[in-house]
Amino acid sequence: MSAADLLPRNATDLERGLADVLSRQPAVPLGIQRDPYQAPAEMLPWLAAHHGVRLWFDDWTEARKRDIIAHHAGVHPGYPGERLGEMVGTRLGLERYLDYVDASILHALAYPAPFVIGDHSVGSRRVNQGAFTADYLVSVTLTEPAQSFAVGASAVGDAALAPPSSEPVNRALAAARAAKSAATVVGCYFDKRIALTSGDAPSTADAPLTGQFKDRLELSA
Structure with a gap:
Protein backbone atom coordinates (compact mmCIF):
# COMPACT_ATOMS: atom_id res chain seq x y z
CA MET A 1 0.00 0.00 0.00
CA SER A 2 1.30 3.43 -0.95
CA ALA A 3 0.52 6.80 0.57
CA ALA A 4 -1.75 7.50 -2.41
CA ASP A 5 -4.09 4.71 -1.25
CA LEU A 6 -4.64 6.56 2.04
CA LEU A 7 -5.87 9.76 0.41
CA PRO A 8 -9.59 10.62 0.38
CA ARG A 9 -11.62 9.81 -2.74
CA ASN A 10 -11.80 13.45 -3.74
CA ALA A 11 -8.00 13.80 -3.85
CA THR A 12 -6.71 15.38 -7.06
CA ASP A 13 -4.44 13.61 -9.54
CA LEU A 14 -1.61 15.96 -8.47
CA GLU A 15 -2.04 15.02 -4.82
CA ARG A 16 -2.09 11.32 -5.68
CA GLY A 17 1.00 11.71 -7.84
CA LEU A 18 2.92 13.51 -5.13
CA ALA A 19 1.88 10.97 -2.51
CA ASP A 20 3.04 8.13 -4.75
CA VAL A 21 6.44 9.72 -5.39
CA LEU A 22 7.02 10.61 -1.73
CA SER A 23 6.16 7.10 -0.56
CA ARG A 24 8.73 5.42 -2.78
CA GLN A 25 12.01 4.19 -1.37
CA PRO A 26 14.96 6.16 -2.84
CA VAL A 88 35.17 32.74 6.43
CA GLY A 89 36.88 36.04 7.23
CA THR A 90 39.90 34.45 8.91
CA ARG A 91 43.45 33.95 7.69
CA LEU A 92 43.22 30.21 8.33
CA GLY A 93 40.06 30.10 6.24
CA LEU A 94 41.90 31.81 3.37
CA GLU A 95 44.76 29.33 3.66
CA ARG A 96 42.31 26.44 3.45
CA TYR A 97 40.46 27.83 0.43
CA LEU A 98 43.71 28.63 -1.40
CA ASP A 99 44.89 25.09 -0.82
CA TYR A 100 41.96 23.83 -2.91
CA VAL A 101 43.26 25.81 -5.91
CA ASP A 102 46.93 24.87 -5.33
CA ALA A 103 47.92 28.31 -4.05
CA SER A 104 49.45 29.44 -0.77
CA ILE A 105 50.12 32.52 1.35
CA LEU A 106 53.76 33.67 1.39
CA HIS A 107 53.35 36.74 3.58
CA ALA A 108 50.62 38.86 5.13
CA LEU A 109 50.21 42.32 6.61
CA ALA A 110 47.12 42.92 8.67
CA TYR A 111 45.83 45.97 10.53
CA PRO A 112 47.09 47.03 12.95
CA ALA A 113 50.55 46.13 11.65
CA PRO A 114 53.44 46.47 14.14
CA PHE A 115 56.11 49.13 13.65
CA VAL A 116 59.01 47.89 11.55
CA ILE A 117 62.23 49.83 11.07
CA GLY A 118 62.27 51.04 7.50
CA ASP A 119 58.50 51.06 7.19
CA HIS A 120 56.63 54.34 7.16
CA SER A 121 54.63 53.90 10.33
CA VAL A 122 53.08 55.92 13.09
CA GLY A 123 52.77 54.04 16.33
CA SER A 124 51.52 50.54 15.64
CA ARG A 125 49.74 51.36 12.36
CA ARG A 126 51.32 51.59 8.92
CA VAL A 127 50.71 54.83 7.06
CA ASN A 128 48.05 54.54 4.34
CA GLN A 129 46.99 51.07 5.44
CA GLY A 130 43.21 51.02 5.66
CA ALA A 131 41.55 50.06 8.90
CA PHE A 132 40.69 46.39 9.24
CA THR A 133 42.33 45.36 5.98
CA ALA A 134 44.71 42.50 5.29
CA ASP A 135 47.19 42.28 2.44
CA TYR A 136 48.28 38.81 1.34
CA LEU A 137 51.13 37.83 -0.93
CA VAL A 138 49.83 34.70 -2.64
CA SER A 139 51.91 32.21 -4.59
CA VAL A 140 50.45 30.40 -7.60
CA THR A 141 52.15 28.21 -10.19
CA LEU A 142 51.88 29.28 -13.84
CA THR A 143 52.55 26.89 -16.68
CA GLU A 144 54.21 28.04 -19.88
CA PRO A 145 52.10 27.20 -22.94
CA ALA A 146 53.44 24.79 -25.53
CA GLN A 147 55.84 26.41 -28.01
CA SER A 148 56.07 29.58 -25.94
CA PHE A 149 58.73 32.14 -26.87
CA ALA A 150 62.21 31.62 -25.45
CA VAL A 151 65.38 33.61 -26.15
CA GLY A 152 67.63 31.61 -28.44
CA ALA A 153 64.86 29.23 -29.50
CA SER A 154 62.99 29.34 -32.77
CA ALA A 155 59.22 29.73 -32.70
CA VAL A 156 56.55 30.08 -35.35
CA GLY A 157 53.01 31.46 -35.24
CA ASP A 158 50.89 33.09 -32.57
CA ALA A 159 51.55 30.25 -30.13
CA ALA A 160 55.12 31.48 -29.82
CA LEU A 161 53.93 34.68 -28.17
CA ALA A 162 51.23 33.14 -25.98
CA PRO A 163 51.66 34.11 -22.32
CA PRO A 164 51.13 31.65 -19.45
CA SER A 165 47.48 31.02 -18.65
CA SER A 166 46.01 33.36 -16.05
CA GLU A 167 43.59 30.66 -14.85
CA PRO A 168 45.63 29.82 -11.70
CA VAL A 169 45.53 33.51 -10.74
CA ASN A 170 41.80 33.73 -11.42
CA ARG A 171 41.17 30.68 -9.27
CA ALA A 172 43.25 32.05 -6.43
CA LEU A 173 41.19 35.25 -6.61
CA ALA A 174 38.02 33.16 -6.54
CA ALA A 175 39.33 31.38 -3.45
CA ALA A 176 40.09 34.73 -1.78
CA ARG A 177 36.58 35.96 -2.53
CA ALA A 178 35.12 32.75 -1.13
CA ALA A 179 37.20 33.11 2.03
CA LYS A 180 36.34 36.72 2.77
CA SER A 181 33.35 37.88 4.76
CA ALA A 182 31.14 40.71 3.56
CA ALA A 183 32.82 43.10 6.01
CA THR A 184 36.38 42.13 5.07
CA VAL A 185 38.62 43.83 2.51
CA VAL A 186 41.43 41.66 1.13
CA GLY A 187 44.20 42.75 -1.21
CA CYS A 188 45.94 39.89 -3.02
CA TYR A 189 49.29 40.32 -4.77
CA PHE A 190 50.14 37.81 -7.50
CA ASP A 191 53.69 38.91 -8.28
CA LYS A 192 56.29 36.62 -6.80
CA ARG A 193 59.31 38.18 -8.52
CA ILE A 194 60.86 41.63 -8.12
CA ALA A 195 63.77 43.24 -9.92
CA LEU A 196 67.22 42.87 -8.38
CA THR A 197 68.92 46.00 -7.13
CA SER A 198 72.58 46.77 -6.46
CA GLY A 199 71.99 45.94 -2.81
CA ASP A 200 71.09 42.36 -3.76
CA ALA A 201 74.49 41.60 -5.29
CA PRO A 202 76.58 39.22 -3.13
CA SER A 203 79.76 40.87 -4.36
CA THR A 204 81.03 43.25 -7.04
CA ALA A 205 82.33 40.34 -9.08
CA ASP A 206 78.99 38.57 -8.91
CA ALA A 207 76.83 41.65 -9.48
CA PRO A 208 73.55 40.74 -11.14
CA LEU A 209 72.79 41.71 -14.69
CA THR A 210 70.18 44.37 -15.39
CA GLY A 211 66.77 42.80 -15.75
CA GLN A 212 67.35 39.86 -13.45
CA PHE A 213 64.81 39.04 -10.75
CA LYS A 214 64.55 37.43 -7.35
CA ASP A 215 61.64 35.78 -5.61
CA ARG A 216 59.36 38.10 -3.66
CA LEU A 217 58.96 36.55 -0.22
CA GLU A 218 57.25 39.36 1.67
CA LEU A 219 55.15 42.46 1.15
CA SER A 220 56.88 45.80 1.29
CA ALA A 221 55.66 48.80 3.27
Whole structure:
Protein backbone atom coordinates (compact mmCIF):
# COMPACT_ATOMS: atom_id res chain seq x y z
CA MET A 1 0.00 0.00 0.00
CA SER A 2 1.30 3.43 -0.95
CA ALA A 3 0.52 6.80 0.57
CA ALA A 4 -1.75 7.50 -2.41
CA ASP A 5 -4.09 4.71 -1.25
CA LEU A 6 -4.64 6.56 2.04
CA LEU A 7 -5.87 9.76 0.41
CA PRO A 8 -9.59 10.62 0.38
CA ARG A 9 -11.62 9.81 -2.74
CA ASN A 10 -11.80 13.45 -3.74
CA ALA A 11 -8.00 13.80 -3.85
CA THR A 12 -6.71 15.38 -7.06
CA ASP A 13 -4.44 13.61 -9.54
CA LEU A 14 -1.61 15.96 -8.47
CA GLU A 15 -2.04 15.02 -4.82
CA ARG A 16 -2.09 11.32 -5.68
CA GLY A 17 1.00 11.71 -7.84
CA LEU A 18 2.92 13.51 -5.13
CA ALA A 19 1.88 10.97 -2.51
CA ASP A 20 3.04 8.13 -4.75
CA VAL A 21 6.44 9.72 -5.39
CA LEU A 22 7.02 10.61 -1.73
CA SER A 23 6.16 7.10 -0.56
CA ARG A 24 8.73 5.42 -2.78
CA GLN A 25 12.01 4.19 -1.37
CA PRO A 26 14.96 6.16 -2.84
CA ALA A 27 17.30 4.18 -5.09
CA VAL A 28 20.21 5.34 -2.90
CA PRO A 29 19.67 5.37 0.89
CA LEU A 30 19.44 8.88 2.31
CA GLY A 31 22.45 8.34 4.56
CA ILE A 32 24.64 7.54 1.56
CA GLN A 33 23.21 10.46 -0.43
CA ARG A 34 24.38 12.86 2.28
CA ASP A 35 27.82 11.32 2.77
CA PRO A 36 30.40 13.32 0.77
CA TYR A 37 32.55 10.24 0.32
CA GLN A 38 29.77 7.77 -0.61
CA ALA A 39 27.24 9.84 -2.55
CA PRO A 40 27.02 9.12 -6.31
CA ALA A 41 29.19 11.50 -8.34
CA GLU A 42 26.17 13.04 -10.08
CA MET A 43 24.82 14.15 -6.69
CA LEU A 44 27.94 16.09 -5.67
CA PRO A 45 26.81 19.50 -7.04
CA TRP A 46 23.52 19.14 -5.10
CA LEU A 47 25.41 18.10 -1.97
CA ALA A 48 27.79 21.07 -2.39
CA ALA A 49 24.83 23.46 -2.56
CA HIS A 50 23.26 21.75 0.46
CA HIS A 51 26.35 22.43 2.56
CA GLY A 52 26.88 25.96 1.26
CA VAL A 53 30.14 25.30 -0.58
CA ARG A 54 31.48 28.69 -1.70
CA LEU A 55 34.21 27.55 -4.11
CA TRP A 56 33.62 25.07 -6.93
CA PHE A 57 35.09 24.26 -10.35
CA ASP A 58 33.48 21.69 -12.62
CA ASP A 59 36.86 20.45 -13.87
CA TRP A 60 38.10 19.57 -10.39
CA THR A 61 38.80 15.91 -9.75
CA GLU A 62 36.01 14.01 -8.07
CA ALA A 63 38.25 13.52 -5.02
CA ARG A 64 38.75 17.29 -4.63
CA LYS A 65 35.02 17.93 -4.93
CA ARG A 66 34.31 15.37 -2.24
CA ASP A 67 36.99 16.84 0.02
CA ILE A 68 35.68 20.41 -0.12
CA ILE A 69 32.12 19.21 0.52
CA ALA A 70 33.34 17.16 3.48
CA HIS A 71 35.30 20.18 4.74
CA HIS A 72 32.14 22.30 4.75
CA ALA A 73 30.18 19.48 6.38
CA GLY A 74 32.78 19.08 9.13
CA VAL A 75 33.69 15.50 8.21
CA HIS A 76 36.98 15.97 6.32
CA PRO A 77 39.35 13.30 7.70
CA GLY A 78 42.31 15.68 7.48
CA TYR A 79 40.56 18.44 9.46
CA PRO A 80 38.32 16.69 12.02
CA GLY A 81 35.41 18.87 13.13
CA GLU A 82 36.59 21.84 11.05
CA ARG A 83 33.78 23.49 9.06
CA LEU A 84 35.20 25.58 6.26
CA GLY A 85 32.12 27.80 5.98
CA GLU A 86 32.55 28.89 9.60
CA MET A 87 36.13 30.03 8.92
CA VAL A 88 35.17 32.74 6.43
CA GLY A 89 36.88 36.04 7.23
CA THR A 90 39.90 34.45 8.91
CA ARG A 91 43.45 33.95 7.69
CA LEU A 92 43.22 30.21 8.33
CA GLY A 93 40.06 30.10 6.24
CA LEU A 94 41.90 31.81 3.37
CA GLU A 95 44.76 29.33 3.66
CA ARG A 96 42.31 26.44 3.45
CA TYR A 97 40.46 27.83 0.43
CA LEU A 98 43.71 28.63 -1.40
CA ASP A 99 44.89 25.09 -0.82
CA TYR A 100 41.96 23.83 -2.91
CA VAL A 101 43.26 25.81 -5.91
CA ASP A 102 46.93 24.87 -5.33
CA ALA A 103 47.92 28.31 -4.05
CA SER A 104 49.45 29.44 -0.77
CA ILE A 105 50.12 32.52 1.35
CA LEU A 106 53.76 33.67 1.39
CA HIS A 107 53.35 36.74 3.58
CA ALA A 108 50.62 38.86 5.13
CA LEU A 109 50.21 42.32 6.61
CA ALA A 110 47.12 42.92 8.67
CA TYR A 111 45.83 45.97 10.53
CA PRO A 112 47.09 47.03 12.95
CA ALA A 113 50.55 46.13 11.65
CA PRO A 114 53.44 46.47 14.14
CA PHE A 115 56.11 49.13 13.65
CA VAL A 116 59.01 47.89 11.55
CA ILE A 117 62.23 49.83 11.07
CA GLY A 118 62.27 51.04 7.50
CA ASP A 119 58.50 51.06 7.19
CA HIS A 120 56.63 54.34 7.16
CA SER A 121 54.63 53.90 10.33
CA VAL A 122 53.08 55.92 13.09
CA GLY A 123 52.77 54.04 16.33
CA SER A 124 51.52 50.54 15.64
CA ARG A 125 49.74 51.36 12.36
CA ARG A 126 51.32 51.59 8.92
CA VAL A 127 50.71 54.83 7.06
CA ASN A 128 48.05 54.54 4.34
CA GLN A 129 46.99 51.07 5.44
CA GLY A 130 43.21 51.02 5.66
CA ALA A 131 41.55 50.06 8.90
CA PHE A 132 40.69 46.39 9.24
CA THR A 133 42.33 45.36 5.98
CA ALA A 134 44.71 42.50 5.29
CA ASP A 135 47.19 42.28 2.44
CA TYR A 136 48.28 38.81 1.34
CA LEU A 137 51.13 37.83 -0.93
CA VAL A 138 49.83 34.70 -2.64
CA SER A 139 51.91 32.21 -4.59
CA VAL A 140 50.45 30.40 -7.60
CA THR A 141 52.15 28.21 -10.19
CA LEU A 142 51.88 29.28 -13.84
CA THR A 143 52.55 26.89 -16.68
CA GLU A 144 54.21 28.04 -19.88
CA PRO A 145 52.10 27.20 -22.94
CA ALA A 146 53.44 24.79 -25.53
CA GLN A 147 55.84 26.41 -28.01
CA SER A 148 56.07 29.58 -25.94
CA PHE A 149 58.73 32.14 -26.87
CA ALA A 150 62.21 31.62 -25.45
CA VAL A 151 65.38 33.61 -26.15
CA GLY A 152 67.63 31.61 -28.44
CA ALA A 153 64.86 29.23 -29.50
CA SER A 154 62.99 29.34 -32.77
CA ALA A 155 59.22 29.73 -32.70
CA VAL A 156 56.55 30.08 -35.35
CA GLY A 157 53.01 31.46 -35.24
CA ASP A 158 50.89 33.09 -32.57
CA ALA A 159 51.55 30.25 -30.13
CA ALA A 160 55.12 31.48 -29.82
CA LEU A 161 53.93 34.68 -28.17
CA ALA A 162 51.23 33.14 -25.98
CA PRO A 163 51.66 34.11 -22.32
CA PRO A 164 51.13 31.65 -19.45
CA SER A 165 47.48 31.02 -18.65
CA SER A 166 46.01 33.36 -16.05
CA GLU A 167 43.59 30.66 -14.85
CA PRO A 168 45.63 29.82 -11.70
CA VAL A 169 45.53 33.51 -10.74
CA ASN A 170 41.80 33.73 -11.42
CA ARG A 171 41.17 30.68 -9.27
CA ALA A 172 43.25 32.05 -6.43
CA LEU A 173 41.19 35.25 -6.61
CA ALA A 174 38.02 33.16 -6.54
CA ALA A 175 39.33 31.38 -3.45
CA ALA A 176 40.09 34.73 -1.78
CA ARG A 177 36.58 35.96 -2.53
CA ALA A 178 35.12 32.75 -1.13
CA ALA A 179 37.20 33.11 2.03
CA LYS A 180 36.34 36.72 2.77
CA SER A 181 33.35 37.88 4.76
CA ALA A 182 31.14 40.71 3.56
CA ALA A 183 32.82 43.10 6.01
CA THR A 184 36.38 42.13 5.07
CA VAL A 185 38.62 43.83 2.51
CA VAL A 186 41.43 41.66 1.13
CA GLY A 187 44.20 42.75 -1.21
CA CYS A 188 45.94 39.89 -3.02
CA TYR A 189 49.29 40.32 -4.77
CA PHE A 190 50.14 37.81 -7.50
CA ASP A 191 53.69 38.91 -8.28
CA LYS A 192 56.29 36.62 -6.80
CA ARG A 193 59.31 38.18 -8.52
CA ILE A 194 60.86 41.63 -8.12
CA ALA A 195 63.77 43.24 -9.92
CA LEU A 196 67.22 42.87 -8.38
CA THR A 197 68.92 46.00 -7.13
CA SER A 198 72.58 46.77 -6.46
CA GLY A 199 71.99 45.94 -2.81
CA ASP A 200 71.09 42.36 -3.76
CA ALA A 201 74.49 41.60 -5.29
CA PRO A 202 76.58 39.22 -3.13
CA SER A 203 79.76 40.87 -4.36
CA THR A 204 81.03 43.25 -7.04
CA ALA A 205 82.33 40.34 -9.08
CA ASP A 206 78.99 38.57 -8.91
CA ALA A 207 76.83 41.65 -9.48
CA PRO A 208 73.55 40.74 -11.14
CA LEU A 209 72.79 41.71 -14.69
CA THR A 210 70.18 44.37 -15.39
CA GLY A 211 66.77 42.80 -15.75
CA GLN A 212 67.35 39.86 -13.45
CA PHE A 213 64.81 39.04 -10.75
CA LYS A 214 64.55 37.43 -7.35
CA ASP A 215 61.64 35.78 -5.61
CA ARG A 216 59.36 38.10 -3.66
CA LEU A 217 58.96 36.55 -0.22
CA GLU A 218 57.25 39.36 1.67
CA LEU A 219 55.15 42.46 1.15
CA SER A 220 56.88 45.80 1.29
CA ALA A 221 55.66 48.80 3.27
